[in-house]
Amino acid sequence: MSKGILVVVSGFSGAGKGTVMKRLLEKYDNYALSVSVTTRSPRPGEEDGREYFFRTKEEFEALIKDDALIEYAQYVENYYGTPRSYVEEQLEAGKDVILEIEIQGARKIKEKIPEALLVFVAPPSMEILKDRLTGRGTETPQVIADRLKRASQEAEGVEEYDYILINDQLEECVDKLHEIIRSEHSRMDRNLDFVRKLQLEAAVFGEKDPCKYIS
Ligand code: ADP
Ligand code: 5GP
Numbered sequence: 001m002s003k004g005i006l007v008v009v010s011g012f013s014g015a016g017k018g019t020v021m022k023r024l025l026e027k028y029d030n031y032a033l034s035v036s037v038t039t040r041s042p043r044p045g046e047e048d049g050r051e052y053f054f055r056t057k058e059e060f061e062a063l064i065k066d067d068a069l070i071e072y073a074q075y076v077e078n079y080y081g082t083p084r085s086y087v088e089e090q091l092e093a094g095k096d097v098i099l100e101i102e103i104q105g106a107r108k109i110k111e112k113i114p115e116a117l118l119v120f121v122a123p124p125s126m127e128i129l130k131d132r133l134t135g136r137g138t139e140t141p142q143v144i145a146d147r148l149k150r151a152s153q154e155a156e157g158v159e160e161y162d163y164i165l166i167n168d169q170l171e172e173c174v175d176k177l178h179e180i181i182r183s184e185h186s187r188m189d190r191n192l193d194f195v196r197k198l199q200l201e202a203a204v205f206g207e208k209d210p211c212k213y214i215s
Contacts, residue, residue: 004032004095005184006087006113008106009177011121012151014133016167017100018051020121023174024098032090032097037063040078043138053083070112073104076146080105096181103157110160117184119177120161124168126151 011017025031037053039060048054055063060079063069072081082099090097099109109116123129129151133144158164163180167173184190 002094002185002190004030004091004093004097005181005190006091006109006116007096007098007181008109008116008118009098009100009121010103010106010118010154010161011167012123012129012154013147014129014136015121015123016132016170016173017121019170020165020167020173020177021098021100023170024177027174028178030094030096032086032095034082034087034090034097034099036080036082036099036101037069037072038078038080040080071101071105071108073102073108075102075104076143076150103154103160107157107160115190117163117181118161119163119165119180120158121165121167121173122158124166 009017009021021033025033035049035051035053037055037060039055039057040052042048042051042054046052046054057079060072060081063081063083064072068084069081070084070087072079074080080101082101082105087097087099099105101109106118110118123132130144130148133139133147139147165173165177165180188195
């Protein structure tokens with residue numbers, strides 16, 4: 001079985017990454033969503049082990065020390081990191097693994113795993129982003145302001161991603177993401193083992209007496 005693709009999905013806070021991921025997993029098989037570890041507090045309705053593993057700063061630092069995180073970053077006063085073991089197991093099992101992480105983490109992943117696919121989820125406009133972030137109603141005005149400020153910094157790095165996905169109509173956006181990942185499986189550089197095998201088989205036909213291969 002071929003290995004899965006590691007897909008990094010980033011986007012400004014409020015762009016709709018969580019919503020898109022949830023729908024992608026409901027709609028299509030073969031995806032595994034990595035659950036990150038964070039030091040931030042759970043939002044109402046969030047459960048430990050489902051949206052995040054909620055941990056103290058000390059616990060988070062112990063994970064860093066044990067090399068249990070593939071990457072980690074600080075985002076608006078909290079730490080966030082990707083547990084290594086789940087990602088490695090799922091990729092080996094042939095699943096396409098999705099990391100919903102911010103831009104510093106995306107850069108670290110690209111450095112360590114160049115074949116990772118980087119997708120940036122953008123809102124149709126920054127005005128709509130502000131409305132979505134406010135409308136979600138889960139953050140204080142101060143936290144919203146911090147996140148919008150962070151978006152202004154992150155906007156500089158959007159070109160580092162392989163694809164941009166505009167989250168206007170949710171279903172369209174989800175289907176497009178699925179198509180991008182599906183197409184990625186057919187890229188030549190992801191299929192070189194198969195190509196080599198085919199070339200070896202083809203070479204046999206190039207030998208002296210082709211008649212002996214035809215029954
Ligand atoms: P993120 O995970 O990027 O911070 P969320 O998934 O929490 O963003 O979405 C932010 C808000 O925008 C939520 O209230 C969500 O319901 C809403 N939202 C997400 N996608 C869309 C969309 N395509 N159209 C309208 N509203 C959306
Ligand atoms: P939130 O607090 O809104 O859930 O997430 C804040 C930001 O942290 C988002 O941009 C989200 O993508 C990012 N994030 C979540 N998990 C991780 C992670 O494991 N690593 C990194 N680098 N960023 C993460």
